[in-house]
Amino acid sequence: MLAAAIGIQPVYVQAKTREEIQQEREQKKSEQQGTQSQYKQSQSKVSSLEGQQDALEEEIQELDSQLVEVIASVSLMQDQISDTEKQIVKAQEDYDVAKAQEDAQYLAMKKRLRYLYEKGDTSYIEILSNASNWSGMLNQANYVEKLYEYDKQMLNRYILIKEEVAQKKNDLEDKKSDLETQRYELEEEQASMQQMIDEKRSQANDFDAQIAKAKQEAAAYKALIKQQNSELARLDEEENAIIKAEEERRKAEEAAKKAAEEKAKAEAEAKEKGAKSSDSGSSDSSSNRSSSSDSSSSSGSSSGSSSGGGLKTVPPASGSSGSDIAAYACQFVGNPYVAGGTSLTNGADCSGFIWAVYRQYGYGLPRNSSAMRSAGREVSYEAAQAGDIVCYAGHVALYLGGGRIVHASTARTGIKYGYANYKPILTIRRIVG
Known part of the structure; x- marks a missing residue:
């Protein structure tokens, strides 16, 4: 089954080169940046529209409150x-009563004047004929001794x-006019x-409608970003497959080359020993067997070292x-995650992988990823160099340069290559240099 998978893998990888995948990834990232920018703009538009709508709703509520007050004022x-109209009617009635009483008093006075005339007293006739109005007649009557005090008072x-009733009626008419003007103005304000x-x-x-449209646009951009993330993940898998295939091919070539060299060396040694055996006789033959035994032992030890670890590693230099x-x-890419x-050969987790690599160079690092975030000194992403530790939330990786990393990823993918910015970076720590 493994052989079948290996046999299928090159066919899949050969569809695209690493350069083509990288170019496509950069293009997809550029497109995604544009999509993310549009998504943020659409979200900002939604927030802006909702803010404007909230402000407008507050204005409407305030206007509604004012309108209720205006309507109440109009009703009041x-x-x-x-x-006031009722008071005007009452004032008119009072005026009519006062006018009737005045007329009655006038008739009573006329009767008294006629009586005096009939008795021969002409002074009242002169008053009646010479007075131009009631006020004048009253003023003249004050000089007449025989005018009854009662008539003057009444x-x-x-x-x-x-006069008081007439003035009150006029005041009420003015008040009514003023109230009607205020009502008209309030009704105009109410209509406005x-x-x-x-x-x-x-x-x-x-x-x-605008908010619904903006939300629909934002949802479309969000879906497009999700699709673009899937495409980028697919490209990462394709490139990782190519890298793994190249690494396996390189290992196979190195193993074949080494096997050929060892075979040639063994044949040369055997040929040389055969020549010596012909010259030295039985004594040399015994010695040759001993040498052959030592060679076989050495070869077996070398073979056991290669097969026991599954990968022959190159020891680090001081x-x-x-x-x-x-x-x-990078020698351990393809080994399992445990x-x-x-x-480094039988399996490690993310921090265990980096801990073991640095341990080979005499560095003692913390054993867990959170503690590694304080190891060494911090450097920026722009200043990151090969060998720096890239720290994420709950994960660490070893920086290779050019935005690439090597890390013990997951139990499914094991130790593999990847990109440093595949998720948010918390800090980058430099241990060497």
Whole structure:
């Protein structure tokens, strides 16, 4: 089954080269950046529209409150007008009564004057004929001794009552006119406010449509970003498959080359020993067997070292740089991920992998990923170099340069290559240099 999978893999990888995949990835990333920008713009548009709509709703509520007050004022004003009209009617009635009393008093005085005339006293006739108005007649009557005090008092009283009632009626008419003017103005204000509320409610309904459209656009951009993420993940898998295939091919070529060299060496040694055996006789033959035994033992030991670990590793050199550490770590790509493990060949987790690599160079690092975030010194992503430790939330990786990393990824993918920015970076720590 493994052979079948290996047999299928090259056919899949040969469809695209690493360069083509990288170019396609860069293009997809560029497209995704544009999509993310549009998505943010659409979200901002939704927030802006919702804010404007909220402000408009507050305006409508405020206008509604004001409109209620205006309507109440109009109603109150109408009640006041009705009351004033009733008062005007009452004032008119009072005026009519006062006028009737004045007329009655006038008739009574005329009767008394006629009586005096019939008795022969002409002074009252002169008063009646010479006076131009009631006030004048009253003033002249003051000089007449025989005018009854009662008539004078009653005449003054009725005139005063009539004038007061007339003034009250005029005041009420003015008040009614003022109230009607206020009512008209309030009704105009009510109509204006109602029109304004209707317009703003129409705007609010329009905001509903705009917000719905903006949300629909945002959802479309979000779906497109998800699709683009899937495409980028697919490209990563394709490139990782190519890298793994290249690594396996390189290992196979190295193993074949080494086997050929060992075979040639063994044949040369056998040929040389055969020549010596012909010259030295039986003594040399015994020695040759001993040498052959030693050679077989050495060859078996070498073979056991290669097959026992599954991968022949190159030991690190002393005084190595971060690039040397990174290159050394790449030997173990394809080996398994084991939770809690620290074996570069049999399996390690993310922090165990980096811990074991640095341990080969004499560095003692913390054993877990969170503690590694404090190891060494921090450097920026722009200043990152090969051998630096890239720290994520709950994960660490070894930086290779050019945006690439090597890390013990998951139990499914094992130790593999990847991209440093495949998820948010918390910090980058430099141990060497």
